[in-house]
Amino acid sequence: MAIRTATLTIDPPVALAPLAGITDLPFRRLAARFGCGLVVSEMVASREVVQAQPEARARAELGLGEAATAVQLAGRDPWWMAEAARLVEASGARIIDINMGCPAKKVTNGLAGSALLRDLPLALRLIEAVVAAVKVPVTLKTRLGWDGGCHAAAELARMAEAAGAAMITVHGRTRQQFYTGRADWAAIGDVVRAVRVPVVANGDITDAATARAALAASGAAGVMVGRGAQGQPWQPGLIAHAVFGTPRPAVPEGAALAALVAEHYEAMLSFYGRDLGVRVARKHLGWYMDRAGTPVALRARIMTAPDPAAVLALLPGAIAGEALAA
Ligand SMILES: Cc1cc2nc3c(=O)[nH]c(=O)nc-3n(C[C@H](O)[C@H](O)[C@H](O)COP(=O)(O)O)c2cc1C
Incomplete structure (x- = not known):
């Protein structure tokens, strides 16, 4: 319809x-x-x-x-x-x-x-x-x-x-x-x-x-x-x-969800430029992490990290609960 x-x-x-x-x-x-x-x-x-x-x-x-x-x-x-x-x-x-x-x-x-x-x-x-x-x-x-x-x-x-x-x-x-x-x-x-x-x-x-x-x-x-x-x-x-009745979208979970959030994050950085992008992205990351039940301390690290590379490294742990590399 x-x-x-x-x-x-x-x-x-x-x-x-x-x-x-x-x-x-x-x-x-x-x-x-x-x-x-x-x-x-x-x-x-x-x-x-x-x-x-x-x-x-x-x-x-x-x-x-x-x-x-x-x-x-x-x-x-x-x-x-x-x-x-x-x-x-x-x-x-x-x-x-x-x-x-x-x-x-x-x-x-x-x-x-x-x-x-x-x-x-x-x-x-x-x-x-x-x-x-x-x-x-x-x-x-x-x-x-x-x-x-x-x-x-x-x-x-x-x-x-x-x-x-x-x-x-x-x-x-x-x-x-x-x-x-x-x-x-x-x-x-x-x-x-x-x-x-x-x-x-x-x-x-x-x-x-x-x-x-x-x-x-x-x-x-x-x-x-x-x-x-x-x-x-x-x-x-x-x-x-x-x-x-449209085809069911593949709703990402676990590692696939973490990958999607990373992709969304990078799209925001490239659209807004690095500095503005890091700030604009925080509200979206916050909603993703609310849904994923990210532990408070890890959430705080992501929300305050000024460096996109640090955020990207933390996302699999924050979204998919994957252990962080030592
Ligand atoms: C933060 C925020 C920004 C909004 N910006 C617009 C806007 O630019 N244009 C518009 O027509 N409605 C805007 N709205 C209204 C929404 O499009 C929508 O009508 C409203 O949120 C109710 O729908 P929802 O309960 O599904 O959110 C905004 C709503 C919110 C909460």
């Missing part, structure tokens, strides 16, 4: 959510390799894309030209959004996603992200501007509403569909909930019933059981997994296997 429309194919309909600072290009490549159907770049401000002439790494981060990758734009000015969309399309973006869900104050104070749930006419102008600017499919990622009293997502979705949006992902929380409480998958059903374009359910989906429950409660066409993929980039692929 896949999401298939006139303009868009998501196969399988299991996506990796954009997590700024986490789902960078090295991580997205791993998740894609394990069989997830769509990955989304970390949000990028539309004006920055146009004005800042992003340096090579920032451009690469957008995943322009990578298969099954959506580039996510944020902004509140239709002109900048359209220009940014045009630019990233010209550079190879295959899907453009508009962020209408980010709850961060620095984004909502600028009236972008989830603040657009309080200004649907502006949200509509943004969608129209982006759709008119590009030929590739334009999708939307949003929340249920601004607060409990305002579940604007269904209305926004109707407007987005009429304006030509190809798919809508809904995180089942309001902006005022930030990340507290539980995602309300049943409330996503209001959006599903409001439109004919595919709707993807997001929020607190971490495994096959939660994916099935979210799909049953919402009637959505697919799921998007964010934090549930931290330290386990195979998880969206595993969910796709269990729920949609």
Whole structure:
């Protein structure tokens, strides 16, 4: 089963959510390799894309030209959004996603992200501007509403569909909930019933059981997994296997897992450069080690080691429990 429309194919309909600072290009490549159907770049401000002439790494981060990758734009000015969309399309973006869900104050104070749930006419102008600017499919990622009293997502979705949006992902929380409480998958059903374009359910989906429950409660066409993929980039692929019958990804264990973590580590070093890479990699190593039950002292050595060679030498012991060479 896949999401298939006139303009868009998501196969399988299991996506990796954009997590700024986490789902960078090295991580997205791993998740894609394990069989997830769509990955989304970390949000990028539309004006920055146009004005800042992003340096090579920032451009690469957008995943322009990578298969099954959506580039996510944020902004509140239709002109900048359209220009940014045009630019990233010209550079190879295959899907453009508009962020209408980010709850961060620095984004909502600028009236972008989830603040657009309080200004649907502006949200509509943004969608129209982006759709008119590009030929590739334009999708939307949003929340249920601004607060409990305002579940604007269904209305926004109707407007987005009429304006030509190809798919809508809904995180089942309001902006005022930030990340507290539980995602309300049943409330996503209001959006599903409001439109004919595919709707993807997001929020607190971490495994096959939660994916099935979210799909049953919402009637959505697919799921998007964010934090549930931290330290386990195979998880969206595993969910796709269990729920949609795709081939089962080989989930690495023991020495194979240690090798995968080392490969991920080296990919981060080469993507960010050594010094930044060592620092960025720590959160990922931390999640892998949490899952592996790495002893506290060994974990601390890895998390503080400034030298990548030392980290790589310690990983088999930390992840696979292999004895360290004397
Ligand atoms: C650290 C972090 C960064 C995020 N960055 C983005 C982002 O750049 N764009 C976006 O649309 N959502 C962003 N989100 C929201 C997630 O995509 C997702 O909607 C949310 O985490 C709920 O899904 P989950 O429970 O599967 O993690 C972020 C969430 C977190 C925790």
